[in-house]
Amino acid sequence: MNEADFIAALRGLPLHAGAGDLTDDTARLGDLILTKDLIAEGVHYLPIDPPGDVAWKLMAVNLSDLAAKGAAPVGALLGYPLGDDEWDHAFLTGLGDAAMALGCPLLGGDTIRVDGPRTLSLTAIGRAGPHVPLRRGARPRDRLWVAGIVGDAALGLSIARGQAGPDALLNAYRRPIPLLGEGRVLASVATAMMDVSDGLLIDADRMATASGCGVTIDLSALPRSPAAIAHDGDSRAARLRAATGGDDYALLFALPDGVAPPVDARCIGAFGHAPGLHVTDSGTPVGLPENLGWVHASR
Amino acid sequence: MNEADFIAALRGLPLHAGAGDLTDDTARLGDLILTKDLIAEGVHYLPIDPPGDVAWKLMAVNLSDLAAKGAAPVGALLGYPLGDDEWDHAFLTGLGDAAMALGCPLLGGDTIRVDGPRTLSLTAIGRAGPHVPLRRGARPRDRLWVAGIVGDAALGLSIARGQAGPDALLNAYRRPIPLLGEGRVLASVATAMMDVSDGLLIDADRMATASGCGVTIDLSALPRSPAAIAHDGDSRAARLRAATGGDDYALLFALPDGVAPPVDARCIGAFGHAPGLHVTDSGTPVGLPENLGWVHASR
Numbered sequence: 001m002n003e004a005d006f007i008a009a010l011r012g013l014p015l016h017a018g019a020g021d022l023t024d025d026t027a028r029l030g031d032l033i034l035t036k037d038l039i040a041e042g043v044h045y046l047p048i049d050p051p052g053d054v055a056w057k058l059m060a061v062n063l064s065d066l067a068a069k070g071a072a073p074v075g076a077l078l079g080y081p082l083g084d085d086e087w088d089h090a091f092l093t094g095l096g097d098a099a100m101a102l103g104c105p106l107l108g109g110d111t112i113r114v115d116g117p118r119t120l121s122l123t124a125i126g127r128a129g130p131h132v133p134l135r136r137g138a139r140p141r142d143r144l145w146v147a148g149i150v151g152d153a154a155l156g157l158s159i160a161r162g163q164a165g166p167d168a169l170l171n172a173y174r175r176p177i178p179l180l181g182e183g184r185v186l187a188s189v190a191t192a193m194m195d196v197s198d199g200l201l202i203d204a205d206r207m208a209t210a211s212g213c214g215v216t217i218d219l220s221a222l223p224r225s226p227a228a229i230a231h232d233g234d235s236r237a238a239r240l241r242a243a244t245g246g247d248d249y250a251l252l253f254a255l256p257d258g259v260a261p262p263v264d265a266r267c268i269g270a271f272g273h274a275p276g277l278h279v280t281d282s283g284t285p286v287g288l289p290e291n292l293g294w295v296h297a298s299r
Numbered sequence: 300m301n302e303a304d305f306i307a308a309l310r311g312l313p314l315h316a317g318a319g320d321l322t323d324d325t326a327r328l329g330d331l332i333l334t335k336d337l338i339a340e341g342v343h344y345l346p347i348d349p350p351g352d353v354a355w356k357l358m359a360v361n362l363s364d365l366a367a368k369g370a371a372p373v374g375a376l377l378g379y380p381l382g383d384d385e386w387d388h389a390f391l392t393g394l395g396d397a398a399m400a401l402g403c404p405l406l407g408g409d410t411i412r413v414d415g416p417r418t419l420s421l422t423a424i425g426r427a428g429p430h431v432p433l434r435r436g437a438r439p440r441d442r443l444w445v446a447g448i449v450g451d452a453a454l455g456l457s458i459a460r461g462q463a464g465p466d467a468l469l470n471a472y473r474r475p476i477p478l479l480g481e482g483r484v485l486a487s488v489a490t491a492m493m494d495v496s497d498g499l500l501i502d503a504d505r506m507a508t509a510s511g512c513g514v515t516i517d518l519s520a521l522p523r524s525p526a527a528i529a530h531d532g533d534s535r536a537a538r539l540r541a542a543t544g545g546d547d548y549a550l551l552f553a554l555p556d557g558v559a560p561p562v563d564a565r566c567i568g569a570f571g572h573a574p575g576l577h578v579t580d581s582g583t584p585v586g587l588p589e590n591l592g593w594v595h596a597s598r
Contacts, residue, residue: 001384003410009388013395016374016404027376027406029331029424034406036376036422040413075315077326077335079378079420085300089308096312105315107326107333111302114339116415121378123335123422125328 035065041117052094053174059098062124064178070187071126078109079121136210137192138254154245190253199293217269334364351393352473358397361423363477369486370425377408378420435509436491437553453544498592516568
């Protein structure tokens, strides 16, 4: 079964009211927002990635989920598989950097010894503001917006794998910055919000489906960086790579038509009554790519 | 580095005040108690263990940490590596059984696909009572008590590995019962409390060290089950196996001398000023075994 099947099956178990029927990336407990993201060697990061960057990314991907709910980090619990000493020490340095820079101290966790590829786990806890935007709150005629950049991380992954390219793209893959400040400001106006982790198209489709809408996205409106355009060009294929690559940790959000976002952001489409995901490029309809993003499936 | 070295290094990172300097198995956030325990295939469970039992154990080991702080379960976040469909379905059934029987609904989590041995992760959240006993609260002259049974699970592990033996011992290994009710009652009187997860001797030594005391344990006083005594005998070697086997999830706690526990429990020793762990068997000093219990170390 794949991730969606598994989550559907989990809905048959006893669920806490704060689970929101598992339709979101986070849970709610009073004014706390809880999230737990795993990253696995060979799946979410390369065995050759520097351990300090892996630690940073582990913290950043979790805090990005908090950002999408407008929550400020409170603390985190780490689940760590001991490896070799050198890796462990470098990991700790990176984790300390992230905890300091992103404002998320450690609360605790568990340490074990495992042979084979590492799976690292973090549980992050944040404090919500007065309004927590859900994934399922978008309405037909709402506009779809993105704060942050999409596409840099996927190009950075190719560079980490050995392709030549600028450090700016590599850094976007290895040291993503969760948009905590932007998320907090947006939470009060967004009708729906989530972070872009698996790919813009698949994540936008999930937001639309959860909201009972369809969504149309204009590839020509994607917020891509000058470095990405210089490196990969501005063809339709390059735009589609940016829209499906994932690992971006931009914020995807819906605003009522006519409402301007209170942070720097780009309008990339609109929700509608017609179900499904529709993609255009400067007005021309574009067929959906085979993969809209990253989906975890059974082996 | 081993687990203790890693935790010592973590203390150099930004810590939340609720981390209690990482001297306990749990963290505190307002009236919430947070814990996160991982279990790994081939380390904490056998590849041949039934997946439903693995799910039960994952939930039970986390709730046992809550029990030791006198907290009632609120909910849990699951970190799950997708495997084959049959395993996943059986796991979900066992997780549902545990959630229902132990009173801990799901709040959320994350699902990924990983090749190789599974590492399962749970974060459990509980609500504390007015008093939360720490690991470090024991004082010289306090008595050391155990609620529950020690030694059954280690014998059950041998049975799971193929040795002949009764189901009662196998069940103690595969479906441990966290002592949530006992923990809640004990929290108001215990000066220190923790669960026995890695082995009675190593865990008692940890409690004494954290408390700045030494501790003396009488092997003849250990609460062992009739099934264990029938299966493994009552020799000193059998008692030492029970005292070092781990995976018991009994509650180990300290009470002032003269105070009787409000639940069924056994006095197994006393804290003192002399540092270190001292073991006797009906009054005869016994040399410490090479392994006091389970320690996670780097490969």
